[in-house]
Amino acid sequence: MSSASIDRLQVSRLFLTHRDEIVNFLMLKVRCPDAAQDLSQETYLRLLRKDTLQHTDNLTGYLFRTAERLAIDFLRYDQRVTSKHDELNEELVCPNIQPEALLILRQQCELLLDAIASLPAQCRHVLLLRKIDEMSYAAIAMKLGISEKTVQRHLVKAMLHCHRRLAAPVPA
Structure with a gap:
């Protein structure tokens, strides 16, 4: 597999072509419209930061793979944060003497x-x-x-x- 440089215009066209598909794909993964929008933007930014890509023959696949990895990272982070903040249990009794x-x-x-x-x-x-x-x-x-x-x-x-x-x- 050879490395090839990609230009911003190519990334912009790729993103505009597949934007709705990426958002829908991320929506299925994270189940939050706002997070899906944010992650699609981050996917685009990740591609823009790259000077060269090894898989220029399948940029669409690379785009979706990047989005999928971002969704996985988001879900892992969300799971850690959620587990640290248990929901308020109304049945808990105050440990102090009343x-x-x-x-x-x-x-x-x-x-x-x-x-x-x-x-x-x-x-x-x-x-x-x-x-x-x-x-x-x-x-x-x-x-x-x-x-x-x-x-x-x-x-x-x-x-x-x-x-x-x-x-x-x-x-x-």
């Missing part, structure tokens, strides 16, 4: 703190060492100088007390 839920959470925290504060000192101490400091029963028993069984009893007593206080109806 004001009503925050108010309820604050009230529950206050009830829990009041329940813990109203525990006998030894029960409160065992509960805090276990739940806050995450100490084992043995470590709590050693620290407080009591048996592990007593630690378990204090913990059960504290947990039941807190549970009852949280389950009780809130006075208005």
